[in-house]
Amino acid sequence: MSVEPTSGPDGPDPAPLARQLTETVTAAGEIALAMFQAGVKSWTKGNNSPVTEADMAVDVFLHRHLTALDAGIGWLSEESADGPARLGTRRLWVVDPIDGTRGFMAGGHDWAVSVALVEEGRPVLAALFAPATGELFTAEAGRGAVLNGAPLKVAPRHTLDGARVAGPPADLDALARRAPVERLPRVRSLALRLARVATGEIDVAFAAGNSNDWDLAAADLIVHEAHGLLTTRDGTPLTYNAPEPRHPALLCAGPALHAALVERAPQPPFFNATLDQR
Known part of the structure; x- marks a missing residue:
């Protein structure tokens, strides 16, 4: 080329x-x-x-x-x-x-x-x-x-009931105890898991702690430009190119669900997760 x-x-x-x-x-x-x-x-x-x-x-x-x-x-x-x-x-x-x-x-x-x-x-x-x-x-x-x-746009879902969710099993277990959600099969590429929020195939995606800049940066922009949000569990946007390019547990969803989940999301059980637990 x-x-x-x-x-x-x-x-x-x-x-x-x-x-x-x-x-x-x-x-x-x-x-x-x-x-x-x-x-x-x-x-x-x-x-x-x-x-x-x-x-x-x-x-x-x-x-x-x-x-x-x-x-x-x-x-x-x-x-x-x-x-x-x-x-x-x-x-x-x-x-x-x-x-x-x-x-x-x-x-x-x-x-x-x-x-x-x-x-x-x-x-x-x-x-x-x-x-x-x-x-x-x-x-x-x-x-x-x-x-x-x-063009991509996140799904316009406003309630957790019936939401399609993906991420570490412990996070999905905790969320399922709070709302009747549909658990989706695991997507082993974290970037693809997040990007499927942008397509509307996934309503909520979780990521355990210890993901790195390279796992997230492309998907972050794709989700953002599809009018979704990828943040830490407390709603803080991600910043890249820090001395340690590593991030805590994350939440990705459309605006309405994201706002609800910042308040209701399960606390991450895997802050020291291995790559296989993401």
């Missing part, structure tokens, strides 16, 4: 940058899908979480193409070594080469390539591609979110 420089005298032009991001993430997803279909080679990282050859190959591809767009944009990826340099950048690529690695390894379809451009702590561009299902989510701050070109 070709790379068009996007810098001008005032910094990156967002229009070509958004296009190049979408093209790059789509191409990365095609690489991941080919490796998924060929068979998965994996091992365990130092934090006892799995990684595959596809994670590493996609990370290298994304780093090469995205950093070529503008040298002044910093880099934070699950599969790259982190360092303090990113803290001094106004803009930052936040990357998860394969979100939902366990699903990828198990032969499931609930995994995705997730990339966001964060500016001064908040995502301004996002692309989330699930190659196995052909779902391409994109969003641009102030310009909406789309799935395969169709």
Whole structure:
């Protein structure tokens, strides 16, 4: 694929940058899908979480193409070594080469390539591609979110009764004791779980503590631009590119349900959850 420089005298032009991001993430997803279909080679990282050859190959591809767009944009990826340099950048690529690695390894379809451009702590561009299902989510701050070109908007639900909910089992157990809700099957990619709130397929999504910037940034913008909210359990918006890019337990829903759940949501039982408990 070709790379068009996007810098001008005032910094990156967002229009070509958004296009190049979408093209790059789509191409990365095609690489991941080919490796998924060929068979998965994996091992365990130092934090006892799995990684595959596809994670590493996609990370290298994304780093090469995205950093070529503008040298002044910093880099934070699950599969790259982190360092303090990113803290001094106004803009930052936040990357998860394969979100939902366990699903990828198990032969499931609930995994995705997730990339966001964060500016001064908040995502301004996002692309989330699930190659196995052909779902391409994109969003641009102030310009909406789309799935395969169709505009997204969260479901207009105002009551918890009958709400479709997803997340860690302990959270769903606690919520089910308070309202008759419909528990949905687990989505192993946290980014996809949150993005399905933007499509209206999920009304409420929970995430346990210890999720990272790369798990969240792209989905956060997609949900926000679909008129939903992703916050901590007490309603605090998320800020990205902190020295420790980790977040407490989270709540994602449309505005009416979110307001109710900030008051009623179960307290998270897994502040120190492993990645497999998210």
